[in-house]
Amino acid sequence: MRTVPISDADDPRVAPYVSIRERDLAGRSDGRFIVEGKVTLSILLERSRFEIESVFIGRSRLEPLSEILAQVPPEVPVYVAPQAVMDQVAGFPIHRGVLACARKGQPFGVEKLLDAETLLVLNGISNHDNVGAAFRNAAAFGAGGVLLDEQSCDPLYRKSIRVSAGAALWLPFVQAGQGEDHITGLQSAGFDIWAMTPRTTAAELHQLKPSAKTAILLGPEGPGLEDALIDRCRPVRIAMAGGFDSINVATAGAIALAYCHATSMAGDD
Amino acid sequence: MRTVPISDADDPRVAPYVSIRERDLAGRSDGRFIVEGKVTLSILLERSRFEIESVFIGRSRLEPLSEILAQVPPEVPVYVAPQAVMDQVAGFPIHRGVLACARKGQPFGVEKLLDAETLLVLNGISNHDNVGAAFRNAAAFGAGGVLLDEQSCDPLYRKSIRVSAGAALWLPFVQAGQGEDHITGLQSAGFDIWAMTPRTTAAELHQLKPSAKTAILLGPEGPGLEDALIDRCRPVRIAMAGGFDSINVATAGAIALAYCHATSMAGDD
Numbered sequence: 001m002r003t004v005p006i007s008d009a010d011d012p013r014v015a016p017y018v019s020i021r022e023r024d025l026a027g028r029s030d031g032r033f034i035v036e037g038k039v040t041l042s043i044l045l046e047r048s049r050f051e052i053e054s055v056f057i058g059r060s061r062l063e064p065l066s067e068i069l070a071q072v073p074p075e076v077p078v079y080v081a082p083q084a085v086m087d088q089v090a091g092f093p094i095h096r097g098v099l100a101c102a103r104k105g106q107p108f109g110v111e112k113l114l115d116a117e118t119l120l121v122l123n124g125i126s127n128h129d130n131v132g133a134a135f136r137n138a139a140a141f142g143a144g145g146v147l148l149d150e151q152s153c154d155p156l157y158r159k160s161i162r163v164s165a166g167a168a169l170w171l172p173f174v175q176a177g178q179g180e181d182h183i184t185g186l187q188s189a190g191f192d193i194w195a196m197t198p199r200t201t202a203a204e205l206h207q208l209k210p211s212a213k214t215a216i217l218l219g220p221e222g223p224g225l226e227d228a229l230i231d232r233c234r235p236v237r238i239a240m241a242g243g244f245d246s247i248n249v250a251t252a253g254a255i256a257l258a259y260c261h262a263t264s265m266a267g268d269d
Numbered sequence: 270m271r272t273v274p275i276s277d278a279d280d281p282r283v284a285p286y287v288s289i290r291e292r293d294l295a296g297r298s299d300g301r302f303i304v305e306g307k308v309t310l311s312i313l314l315e316r317s318r319f320e321i322e323s324v325f326i327g328r329s330r331l332e333p334l335s336e337i338l339a340q341v342p343p344e345v346p347v348y349v350a351p352q353a354v355m356d357q358v359a360g361f362p363i364h365r366g367v368l369a370c371a372r373k374g375q376p377f378g379v380e381k382l383l384d385a386e387t388l389l390v391l392n393g394i395s396n397h398d399n400v401g402a403a404f405r406n407a408a409a410f411g412a413g414g415v416l417l418d419e420q421s422c423d424p425l426y427r428k429s430i431r432v433s434a435g436a437a438l439w440l441p442f443v444q445a446g447q448g449e450d451h452i453t454g455l456q457s458a459g460f461d462i463w464a465m466t467p468r469t470t471a472a473e474l475h476q477l478k479p480s481a482k483t484a485i486l487l488g489p490e491g492p493g494l495e496d497a498l499i500d501r502c503r504p505v506r507i508a509m510a511g512g513f514d515s516i517n518v519a520t521a522g523a524i525a526l527a528y529c530h531a532t533s534m535a536g537d538d
Contacts, residue, residue: 139510140515140516141509142509204531204535205527205531206528206532207531239527239534240411240530241408241409241410241530247405247406251402251520254516254520255523255527258524261510262473262475262476262508266473266475
């Protein structure tokens, strides 16, 4: 492991870690993303498809993290700084004292996802927690990947990665284009697309039988999917008690994915 | 509507709103709780079982909120202050500019819940977001109430209420005792208790048929339910993909509740 002591917050070697929050919110244009915390670092090292560029840890964390850090490739620098210097670089207190920087690299093309039996498709999901939770659920229920439109927020945002329990680092995803294009491409590839909606005329989820290839399509928090999209797919609702017509969007996805997974498993027996 | 202008942050009439965060975290001993935001205020006024004591709003919100405020009973004061005074009282910026204070009143006894067909039972849920999400899901899927042990956190904490989409204000709940007592009481009342667990020997949720009375039991984030509790109930798992054995606890509850609701609805046809 190549540790590099950092004593000055202006050291150019830790420049990718400067003002993390502000740059995350503005959107990074340098092709990099930041990972925070021990669990996500360990997934980044063990099973991610992304190239790690550097690790940045608080000095007091060097010893407790030695097992994970032993997996850092020898050519990747592990910057080590006193906690105060680290906080000064990042612009806020890094309580966990563990950061890493990786490169997004070449994005997958949509064809990468089309062999999957189950896909999750996110349309206009603008909340990082919801995108992260959607990835966690997609991974838990064996979806082969996630397709996101350009309006949805970035799964490689620091908080999305954490909420995804690291799934955003290894579950294949493609973020490109619009819902209209997604529907055309998925239908050509043989997917039955379940557009999740509170419409009372939609089919009730638990009475459906998943097809060999099923895509679960989730729309924006608040307004939900546009009618023009729903009308091109199979509208599917989750039965709810009177007076309620909405649950959290990632939760709706979890219910649909769990049902597809359990039903297709039962079919395999 | 009785509006009362407040110009001084030390005015004793707004004392219940002083240092909201600190007092929320320490736990209030005065039998009051605070509600934040327009949607939750509206539920507090329209369908909650709690007695509202006062409303506290930023001056600029008086006009846009006039419709909701018209529902405030005439004996309840609506304190109105400049935003800066309001923030100074609360101890942090109240972006939405809407607070209300209500009394917890006499708690329900457990018997209040025992007529329900479906109950949600929370054991050691120590995260306010998860308690709030669990209430939102319980309401969406028609559970008759929520039973919480003493270790779980307070559903009337400001953030829990908000995440619950206000369900914590109207869905009956009882927070008392321990998991052991809950199991004894629910079984005496005829409930089939589904203890949600990743145990591979547990029954798979989607292959079960809910009983006339079903209770969904959820355990702490991380460790999950204790074996001694699971062994007294029907262990139920949600099938997941290899390598994953855990999803968010409120999400697990949502999947089980949605399945019970859809299955019992289908049985009613």
